[in-house]
Amino acid sequence: MTTRRRLLAGLAATALAPRLGWAGAGSPAWLAAARDGGGAYRLFGLSGRGAAVFSLPLPARGHAAAAHPKRPEAVAFARRPGTFALVLDCAGARVSAELTAPPGRHFYGHGAFSADGTRLYTTENDTAAASGVIGIWDAARGYARIGELDSGGIGPHEILRLPGAETLVVANGGIETHPDTGRAKLNLPTMRPNLTYLAPDGRVLDVVELPPELRLNSIRHLAARPDGLVAAAMQWQGEAAEAPPLLLLHRRGDPPRLATAPFAAQLAMQGYAGSVAFSGDGRRVAITSPRGGQAHLFDAETGAFVAAHAAPDICGVAPASGGFLATTGTGRLLPLGGAGPTADHPVAWDNHLVALA
Amino acid sequence: MRHLIAAALIALPLAAPAQESVIDRAVTGHILPGYARAAAEARELAAAAQAECAPESEALRAAWHDAFDAWLGVAHLQFGPALEGNRLFAMGFWPDPRGAGPRALARLIGAADPVGRDPAAYAEVSAAARGFHALETMLFDPRAETIGTAEYRCALVRTMTADMATTVQAIRDGWTGGHAEALRTAGAEDNALYPTEADALRTLFGAAATGLEFNADARLGRPLGTPDRPRPERAEARLSERSLRNVAFSVEAIGDLALILAEPAGPEVEGDVRAQLDRIETLVARADDPALQGVADPQSRLRVEAIRSRIDELRGTLAQDVAPALGVAAGFNALDGD
Numbered sequence: 047m048t049t050r051r052r053l054l055a056g057l058a059a060t061a062l063a064p065r066l067g068w069a070g071a072g073s074p075a076w077l078a079a080a081r082d083g084g085g086a087y088r089l090f091g092l093s094g095r096g097a098a099v100f101s102l103p104l105p106a107r108g109h110a111a112a113a114h115p116k117r118p119e120a121v122a123f124a125r126r127p128g129t130f131a132l133v134l135d136c137a138g139a140r141v142s143a144e145l146t147a148p149p150g151r152h153f154y155g156h157g158a159f160s161a162d163g164t165r166l167y168t169t170e171n172d173t174a175a176a177s178g179v180i181g182i183w184d185a186a187r188g189y190a191r192i193g194e195l196d197s198g199g200i201g202p203h204e205i206l207r208l209p210g211a212e213t214l215v216v217a218n219g220g221i222e223t224h225p226d227t228g229r230a231k232l233n234l235p236t237m238r239p240n241l242t243y244l245a246p247d248g249r250v251l252d253v254v255e256l257p258p259e260l261r262l263n264s265i266r267h268l269a270a271r272p273d274g275l276v277a278a279a280m281q282w283q284g285e286a287a288e289a290p291p292l293l294l295l296h297r298r299g300d301p302p303r304l305a306t307a308p309f310a311a312q313l314a315m316q317g318y319a320g321s322v323a324f325s326g327d328g329r330r331v332a333i334t335s336p337r338g339g340q341a342h343l344f345d346a347e348t349g350a351f352v353a354a355h356a357a358p359d360i361c362g363v364a365p366a367s368g369g370f371l372a373t374t375g376t377g378r379l380l381p382l383g384g385a386g387p388t389a390d391h392p393v394a395w396d397n398h399l400v401a402l403a
Numbered sequence: 404m405r406h407l408i409a410a411a412l413i414a415l416p417l418a419a420p421a422q423e424s425v426i427d428r429a430v431t432g433h434i435l436p437g438y439a440r441a442a443a444e445a446r447e448l449a450a451a452a453q454a455e456c457a458p459e460s461e462a463l464r465a466a467w468h469d470a471f472d473a474w475l476g477v478a479h480l481q482f483g484p485a486l487e488g489n490r491l492f493a494m495g496f497w498p499d500p501r502g503a504g505p506r507a508l509a510r511l512i513g514a515a516d517p518v519g520r521d522p523a524a525y526a527e528v529s530a531a532a533r534g535f536h537a538l539e540t541m542l543f544d545p546r547a548e549t550i551g552t553a554e555y556r557c558a559l560v561r562t563m564t565a566d567m568a569t570t571v572q573a574i575r576d577g578w579t580g581g582h583a584e585a586l587r588t589a590g591a592e593d594n595a596l597y598p599t600e601a602d603a604l605r606t607l608f609g610a611a612a613t614g615l616e617f618n619a620d621a622r623l624g625r626p627l628g629t630p631d632r633p634r635p636e637r638a639e640a641r642l643s644e645r646s647l648r649n650v651a652f653s654v655e656a657i658g659d660l661a662l663i664l665a666e667p668a669g670p671e672v673e674g675d676v677r678a679q680l681d682r683i684e685t686l687v688a689r690a691d692d693p694a695l696q697g698v699a700d701p702q703s704r705l706r707v708e709a710i711r712s713r714i715d716e717l718r719g720t721l722a723q724d725v726a727p728a729l730g731v732a733a734g735f736n737a738l739d740g741d
Contacts, residue, residue, distance in 0.1 A: 176500070228616075230621045230624070235530050281740075285486045309595070375735030395736075396739075
């Protein structure tokens with residue numbers, strides 16, 4: 047009895063219970079894209095112990111994946127500025143649909159599902175207007191394109207749906223790029239990143255901007271806690287020696303807060319945070335810097351710096367039991383600040399680790 | 404063009420001991436002489452504008468070209484004093500896809516804004532109305548002559564050139580007044596800017612890599628567009644017909660830095676870098692398309708694409724062979740940067 051109650055409480059707390067729908071795909075706890083030893087790109091499902099339970103080929107380097115809330119289905123996005131995304135049936139190990147960005151649009155590499163799983167939202171660039179767009183796809187009908195919203199800024203990168211709500215939160219990185227010039231940054235003198243909260247009908251509910259002296263801090267990646275607290279990771283376009291804060295914490299209705307480590311530790315991040323996650327228990331938040339080979343952990347309530355961890359080319363990070371699981375470009379899975387699997391795979395893990403929660 | 408760089412090197416003490424570090428050589432053999440020259444040429448330009456301010460003045464245009472050439476010797480050094488106070492953008496505001504520069508200038512001239520007569524106050528105007536690209540509009544864009552009075556435009560040209568001379572000198576002062584020393588003493592105990600030598604090397608390597616990327620993707624890539632949709636109107640400095648000249652001077656300067664950085668990788672890699680730089684120089688000389696307006700023509704487009712491919716090839720050599728020897732090899736994710 048007590049064992050069962052503890053088990054249930056534990057599952058609820060870590061929010062890592064594999065949903066029934068995903069059982070057919072080996073009940074993975076996380077998804078991550080990687081380059082394998084032969085140089086080919088694949089999407090992996092990882093078990094709670096860090097073992098690969100499935101892997102599916104990708105046509106090119108991936109970036110992030112969005113997991114369907116009900117079906118064992120993942121949408122794998124091409125690396126920016128890609129124009130394709132694949133819907134993978136992780137149980138049947140096949141591509142079940144293919145998304146092609148409409149003419150004049152390209153993907154930024156992230157997407158999110160509506161709570162019922164009938165809509166997929168994707169961050170996109172309207173290349174002619176150089177403005178951010180959220181594409182809407184009908185996940186119930188073969189992922190037909192059914193509309194788009196204004197993202198509320200330039201260069202929308204990650205999009206999330208707030209847990210238990212339909213509200214979307216978008217990291218508008220603020221950097222203008224054009225597919226003709228790859229990733230060349232075209233508007234650094236004028237960039238203004240923001241965090242925009244959108245209703246599913248496109249109404250702008252809230253916009254959070256950084257103070258003017260931090261306008262070169264591109265807001266890129268997001269994590270959300272079940273109570274609506276949002277963590278955003280930033281990438282500084284100015285001098286890395288300024289060691290600006292790279293983590294923003296925000297809850298709607300409250301002023302945003304910036305979190306930073308002591309100066310020397312902050313310098314080691316090289317002005318770049320690549321991923322962000324809340325811990326499995328929601329008490330801490332982690333950002334990673336592959337350039338600095340560092341992960342920083344903060345208290346999610348106070349924003350106080352808790353600890354730094356060093357690991358070469360660390361980038362992916364996601365909630366795990368009591369703490370975090372991180373991935374590196376050298377193939378390692380490693381726990382941060384909690385229990386969790388340590389494992390080495392003969393692959394280079396790509397930027398993001400996605401928890402199926 | 405290479406003899407200009409050679410001349411700059413000869414002007415330095417040649418008694419460099421064999422032990423001189425890569426960082427020292429980058430500072431004394433590349434960065435400091437580059438800024439000395441850029442500052443001197445910018446002063447010459449301001450003096451030329453004082454003497455003759457009419458846009459058709461050959462002396463003024465020649466001074467602008469010389470100053471731009473010299474600026475391209477340091478424009479890739481996007482760190483340290485160049486980043487303070489938006490100086491980098493104030494010198495080179497490009498790309499400018501929305502035409503912010505011409506619009507800002509038209510506003511100033513149309514209103515005969517007094518700030519256009521005040522070099523000190525001019526530092527506060529939009530970066531789009533400052534620097535080489537804004538001055539190109541004043542000297543080479545016939546539309547600029549249709550607004551306001553010749554007297555105001557003359558005063559504005561003098562103000563802009565004085566502002567540019569001040570800006571480059573401020574960057575140079577930042578280097579001689581501390582940043583050069585900070586870079587050279589990377590890894591020393593109280594060095595907050597460069598806590599380890601790897602930080603300094605990574606900064607220098609990043610400047611070379613990013614500079615080449617900018618030449619390939621922006622200076623060449625923007626006008627190239629796609630084969631279906633070439634965009635000759637996007638070429639940098641096309642009115643003055645120095646689009647390709649900018650690539651030539653920039654890549655040559657970056658090549659100078661790259662050769663310094665390639666030394667730890669050994670003579671074979673150094674030889675590869677040198678050979679790749681020579682090939683780029685040859686291709687640029689043969690392209691015969693100064694304003695890159697041939698990108699819509701299949702034949703001349705191929706020549707521009709070939710330059711871009713060679714620059715990409717050099718970028719590959721730097722990432723694969725030069726960076727690991729410097730100990731700054733970037734990882735799968737660190738390199739991706741997204």
